[in-house]
Each structure stands twice: as structure tokens, then as C-alpha cells.
Amino acid sequence: MSDNSKTALLSQVIRERRSVKPASLEPGGIIPDEIILHALENATWAPNHGKTEPWYFIVYTGEGIRHLSEFQAQLYKQQGGEKFTEAKYTNLKANYLRASHVIAICMKRDPSGKIPEVEEVAAVATAVQNFALTLHAAGYGGYWTTGGVTYYESAKPFFGLGASDKLMGFYLCGVPVAQPPAPPRKPVEVKSAWVR
Ligand SMILES: Cc1cc2nc3c(=O)[nH]c(=O)nc-3n(C[C@H](O)[C@H](O)[C@H](O)COP(=O)(O)O)c2cc1C
DSSP states (O other): OOHHHHHHHHHHHHHHBBOOOOGBOOOOOOOOOOHHHHHHHHHTSSSOOOOOOOOOEEEEEEEHHHHHHHHHHHHHHHHHHGGHHHHHHHHHHHHHOOOSSSEEEEEOOOOOOOOOOOHHHHHHHHHHHHHHHHHHHOEEEEEEETTHHHHHHHGGGGGGGTTOOEEEEEEEEEESSSSSOOOOOOOTTTTTTOOO
16 A cells, blocks of 8 residues: 555545444444454553553443443442532443443552653553554544543443552443534644744
């Protein structure tokens, strides 16, 4: 493949990828496990400082999703406090059950602590983008959510995470029924500056 067509193909995949929310996922739609595995393998090719490879992905599917959504909804009920709403509680369960696979996105901090936390988080985010692009290129989709119990310290042990690690959210994956419209992007001129 020539360099030009490689760039064109990559640009197409990058620009076409959309966050596909649960309402736009086919109920009962299944992604083959091999596709998820391939997307996770591509995720692990992301750049990372100091070769720490700080990403860790926990894949829930089938009964695993039911277990996860039950855990999440119960913890939210116990600790949601003033922000608790019955609708959110019900949605938390229903949304997860529409997914074919749910990936818990984790940052496992390198024990040496030599790399600043922000860089470890950044490396995980680049890995997630590799995952999302691969999923889209394979004809599937989903979205990254930081809702639910993502930021509850008390949720960490469920995912085997320690105090220095972070749960960074969940990637709900499934079979899109439609391509959502692209949210507008500001022109690159507004979002960059050149110094010559
Ligand atoms: C770190 C991160 C967290 C996100 N969390 C949520 C979320 O909790 N709920 C949600 O609806 N979308 C979430 N999104 C998806 C954004 O809403 C979505 O990327 C944005 O609307 C742009 O749409 P696009 O991805 O189709 O370009 C998140 C995206 C990122 C990168």
C-alpha cells in the first residue's frame, strides 16, 4: 500500500469513528471475541513513557456483564448519596446489558513511580483510542463512559486495583444500528498555533 493510500485510509477510520451509545446498539448484537482480542492487541501498541505499559483491560461478556452491572448498580445505590436517582440506577443496569462486551479501562501504576501519573493516564487513553479505531474499522462500535462508579474509591478492589491505580471508565462495545452524526469539531486553526 502506498503512503498516500495508507494516510487516506487511516484518516477515514479516524474521522468516521463515532461514540455509539447503548440506545444505538443492536440489542443482543454480538461481536466475535477475536475482534475484541485484536482490538486489545492493537491497544497494547500504544506509546508509553518508560516502557511501563500502564494499561490493564478487564473484558466482561455474557454473565460477566450481568455480574458487573449488578455490582455497579448496587454500589451506586449504596453510595450515590444525594445524587442518587432511581432512573440512573435502572439505566446503569439496562445500558450495560445492551453491550456485547464491556471493557473496564484500568491504569495500573508502575510500582517505581518513576513516571508521573498524568503520563500513565495519557498512555492508557492512547491505548483506548487504538482499541476504538480497530473496533470501528472492523465494523463494530461503542463508547467510553466514565459514568457509574468509575470514580468511587470503593469500586477499585472489584477490579483488583490498588490505591495508586485508577479505574478510567468502561468501553461498552456492540453492534451499531446506525452511525451517529458527527459532533462538530472546531477548525484546526483554532486549536493549534505554529511558530516558525
Ligand atoms: C475520557 C472520556 C470519557 C467519556 N465519558 C463519557 C460519558 O461518561 N458519557 C458519555 O455519554 N460520553 C462519554 N464520552 C464520549 C464523548 O461523549 C464523545 O467522545 C463525544 O461526544 C464526541 O463524540 P465522538 O466520539 O463520536 O466524536 C467520553 C469520552 C472520553 C474520551
